[in-house]
Amino acid sequence: MEGISCNNLTGHVVKMDLSNAYYSISYEEWELWDEVAYRRSLLRGKINPSLLSLKHLNYLDLSWNDFELPQFIGQLRSLRYLNLSAFSSYGGVIPESIGNLSSCLKTLDLSNNYFDGIRIPEFFGQLKSLQFLDMSYSSFEITSNLANLSDLIYLDLGGNFWSIKTSKNLNWFSQLSFLKYLNLQSLDLSRAGDSWLLAANMLPSLLELHLSFCQIEHIPVSLPKINITSLLILDMSQNWIVSSIPSWLFNLTSLRKLDLSGNSFGGSIAWELGSLKNLEELDLSSNGFEGQVPRLIGNSSKLKILNLANNKIVGGLPELLGGCLGCTNDKLESVDLSLNRLNCKFPASLGMLQNLQYLNLESNTVGGTIPESIGNLSSLKTLNLRYNHMNGSVPESLGQLSQLLQLDLSENSWAGSLLESHFINLTRLESFAVSTNQPMSIIFNATWVAPFMLNTIDIRKCSVDPSFLVWLQSQTELSIVTLSSTNILGPISEEWFFKFPQIEYLDLSYNQIPGKLPLLLKCPNLNHIDLSHNQFEGPFPFYSSNVSILNLESNLLSGPIPSNLDQLMPNLRELYLSENKLNGTIPASMCNMTNLAILTLRRNQLSGEFPQAWSLWSNILVVDVGYNNLSGDIPSSMGVPSSLAILKLNNNNFGGELPSLIFENCTRLKSVDLGSNRFTGSLPSKISSELFILRLRSNFFSGHIPHELCLLSMLHVLDLGDNNFSGTIPKCLKEMYSLVESFSNVSYYDSYFEQITLMSKGTELTYNKTIFFVNIIDLSSNNLEGEIPEEVSSLAGLGTLNLSRNHLSGQIPSKIGNLRWLETLDLSHNHLSGPIPQSFSTLTSLSHLNLSYNNLAGRIPSSTQLTTLVDSSIYEANPLLCGVPLATKCSGDSTPAALDGKDDKDEDDNEKLVFYGSIVFGFIIGFWGVCGALLIKKSWRYAYFQFFDKIKDQVALRIALTVARWHRRRSLLV
Structure with missing residues (x-):
């Protein structure tokens, strides 16, 4: 019977293995995991007491099932192996009777259970014969009674996410003198100080020590004595350690694997690491190491894996790999140097690493060409040169890499052509990516039979011809296709789209493809479609019901949006239809698309009112319907989805008052653009504290500007221009910390960058990705009165300040020169008086200035920056202003004595006397120097x-x- 084993001599049952078959599936099969099938495969119920009749049973495996754990389990007195891992999905208790197995049980596996954070039972200390104990991922709280297990060789407590509560130290670990394997992964050691290291150092037999995700903050730089010199594996990755590499590590000469990744180790990489001659794996990635890496690291003849990614390493590859390039190492299999600052050429000597399987140099500044010797890397499976400065043509020797699976040449400066010969022997190639900022062509014969079958192809900013598109149809196993900015000019037949039955991701964006899209595209796995920035025309197409992202922006699509779109594509999460010619209304059924997160319909010809059932959008993040002909009031349900982050209704005909729920309930709002509509009423006082952009320009809002705006510490763009706001400018503006310190936010979402038009430098400018670096306050064309508050001078990060066309009076703040990043200042058409402050001379970034139509008086300050602004209209209609660049001279300019006094007059007279005297003296010297010599x-x-x-x-x-x-x-x- 399967799972039951008997003794060959006595016939007694000695082994019972009832573990679930799903436990043994391979890593690749997890993608095909069927939750329903797994649940059906579980063994459930109570375990029959007849199990006790098996007196000689010494091996029992009930793992990955859903039994009720019986109390009589401890009566199986011959049991040496007991596996209860993933035993119950619903928690439970551990029978104390297991303590009766103290004289026989050697292996106990309780991993992957749900014991609800219980303490380790006291009877565990009775299991004197236990050698193997696995309680990982079981929510135990550690207790020191484990110290009684003096024969323990293997102890795994990892993945429990509980902390030490009974003691702040782990000294009792030192009593487990036979321990060879210790895993404390995810155990919170932040309060344990150095006790974990001192305890581990007392275990002379220890071979493996795993301490990842343990929140370790400190590590001793040195130790008086090292007892764990037999250690083979040390993993301290993903902690909080800020330090240089401790010197005691260099004494662990038996180490085969050292993982310090994901910490804050810094400084230079210690050359002493080269003394670890037995090292096979070294992972120092995601730290802060600087400088070059010592050659001695490459001198280990056993090194197989070297990972130094995501540091600040500089220099060249020969220095980095050291002796590896001298062929003292014939075992190096993996090198990851991505996300560093390497500034070298790709070395030809790298081709000597015959066993290299993985090479990642992504995101450096490696330059030069790929050497012909690349073809010698006969074992190479992955080559990633993405985001570097490499140039020239790609050598045909690349086609000799017969084991290559993944090739990424994107974001470099390649030139020339990629031909069939570059791929002639790449029989195992699965993924290929290339892009360049230089002219480059990819030329394949339409009838060429490639030796590989691709899964992924990613070509950007290269030219492909029609024959390449025909050839691509032979790659029937493609699941990801990207041909963006590839100069595809002609139409693509409808049949072409149906040649990829396995396709999941299709991107043909930024080409000039004309013609109509297939109205019905049935690809069952297709979930991402990007056909934006082309010339596709015709009605809205229908695609697979599995599509989650659909981007048809910047085409020539016309007609209405289908009224049953929610049924055609119920799984849509992102829908981009901006900049087309769609007309009609927004169908009400779109509100039934509960998965929808991003909806952009900007710059179409849509009309009518917006659907009312906003409350159904539980996951909505972005709504952009700007530049249409939509009208009506905004429904109050718009304020229901608390997930809303970006709302753009600008340049429509919406009217009425704003529902207060928009600002009260939508606490995650980051950007609101309601400009160029017919909204009325006052601004609500409750506004999302995460707001980054607030644009209400060109409406009919009235009332005072609420002081609550000052509490928006993240606000970078405030545009209330061309409304009917009255009252004074709030003095609390100095509390807008984002404009005081001038820092930029990160992108809201990887897949969406909003577009916004703002008045800056005297004209309308459209911002997209750069909006995160823009800092603007625009209160122009309102009915504001009173003085400009001095607090405005605190907004040192401000780039544009526009207060024009109001009724402001008083003087310009004297400390306005503190706005050191100010590029645009418009105070025109007000009633400002007094002089222009001398601090204007410190506005070194100022490129657009308008102070016209005020009552300013006195001399215009002189400075290097202001002299570049020579347009006199800047100061127009200020009759009491004088000085450059105006034609009106200040009184001191025409009669210096009247303004500058006697000292200035004397100084001028002295300068004239010196000037005339020098002329006379020069004439005398010149005359007699020539004529006197001729006479003599x-x-x-x-x-x-x-x-x-x-x-x-x-x-x-x-x-x-x-x-x-x-x-x-x-x-x-x-």
Whole structure:
């Protein structure tokens, strides 16, 4: 019977293995995991007491089932192996009778259970014969009674996410003198100090120590004595350690694997690491290491895996790999140097690493060309050169890498062509990516039979011809296809789309593909479609019901949006239809698409009212319907989805008052653009504290500007221009910390960058990805009065300040020069008076200024920056202003004595006296320097006059010849 084993001599049942078959599935099969099938495969119910009749049973495996754990389990006195891992989905208790197995039980596996954070039972201390104990991922709270298990060799407590509550130290671990394997992964050691290391150092037999995700903050740099010199594996990854590499690590000369990744180790990488001659795996990734890596790291003849990714390492690859390039290492299999600062050329000597299987140099500044020797890497499976500065043509020797599975050449400066010969022997190639900022073509014959069958192809900013598109149809196993910015000019037949039955991801964006899209595209696995920025026309197409992302932006689609879109594509999460010619209304059924997160319909010809059932959108993040002909009031249900982050209704005909629920319930709002509509009423006082952009320009809002706006510490763009706001400018503006310190936010979402138009530098500018670096306050064209508060001068990060066309009075704040990043300042069409502050001279970033139509007086300050603004209209209609660039001179400019006093007059007189005196002195020196010498020296005087006689004769001769030539030409003409 399967799972039951008997003794060959006595016939007694000695082994019972009832573990669930799903437990043994491979990693690749997890993608096909069927939860329903797994549940059906579980063994459930109570275990029959007849099990006790098996007196000689020594092996019992009930793992990955759903039994009720019986109390009589401890009566199986011959049991040496007991596996109850993933035993119950519903928690439970551990029978104390297990303690009766103290003389026989050697292996106990309780991992992957749900024991609700119980303490380790006291009877565990009775299991004196236990050698193997696995309680990982079972929510236990550790207790020191485990110290009684003196024969323990293997102890796994990892993945429990509980902390030490009975003691702040782990000294009792030192009593487990035979322990060879210790896993404390995810155990909170933040309060244990150095006790975990001191205890581990007392275990001379220890071979493996796993301490990842343990919240370790401190690690001793040195230890007086090292007892764990037999240690083979040390994993301290993903902690909070801020330190240099501790010196005691260099004494662990038996180490085969060292993992310090995901910490904050810094400084230079210690050259002493080269003394670890037995090291096979070294992972120092995601730290702060700087400088170059010592050559000695590459001198280990056993090193197989080297991971230094995501640091600040500089230098070249020869220095980095050290002795590896001298072929002292013939076992190196994996090198990951991505996300560093390598500034070198791709070395030809890298081709000597015959066993290299994985090479990742992504996101560096590696330059030069790929050497021909790349073809010598006969074992290479992955080559990633993404985001570097490599150039030139790709060598055909790349086609000799017969084991290559993944090739990524994207985001470099390649030139030339990629031909069939570049891929001739890549029989195992599954994934290929390339992009460049130089002219590059990919040329395949339409009938070429490739030696590989791709799963992924990603080509951007390269040219492909029609024959390539025909050839691509032979790759019938493609699941990801990206041909973006590839200069596809002609139409694509409807049949072409049906040639990829396995396709999941299709991106043909940024081409010039004309024609109609297939109205019905049935690809059962297709979930991401990006056909944006082309010339597709016709009605809205229907696609697979599994599509979750559909991007048809910037095409020529026309007609209405289907009224039953919720039924055609019920799984849509992101829908991009902006910049087309769609008309009609927004169908009410779209509110039934409960998975929808992003909806953009910007710049179409849609009309009518917006659907009312906003409350059904439980996952909505972005709504952009700007630049249409939509009208009506905003439904109050708009404020129900608390997930809403970006709301853009600008440039429509919406009217009425804003529902207060929008700002009260939508606490995650980051951007609101309601500009160019017909909204009325006042602003609500409760607004999301996460707001980044608030644009209400060109409406009919009224009332005072609420002081609550000052509490928006993340606000970078405040545009209330062209409304009917009254009252004064709030003095609390200094509390808008994002404008005081000038920091930029990150993108809201990886897949969406909003577009917004703002008045800046005297014109309308459209921002997209750069909006996160824009800082604007625009209160222009309102009915604001009173003075400009001095607190405005605190907004040091401000780039644009527009207060024009109001009724502001008083003087310009004297400390306005503190706005050191200010590029645009418009205070025109107000009633401001007094002088222009001298601090204007410190506005070194100012490029657009308008102070016209005020009552300003006095001299315009002079500075290097202001002298570049030579347009006099800047100061127009300020009759009391004077100075450059105005034609009106200040009184001091015409009569210096009247304004500048006697000292200035004396200073000017002295300067004139020095000037005239220098002229007279120069004339005297020049005259007598020449004439005096001629009078004194007779030979010079003769030579001088002979020279002038010769010049006189040559001039006379030249004149005579010219006159004669003129007479001759005239006679010929006659």
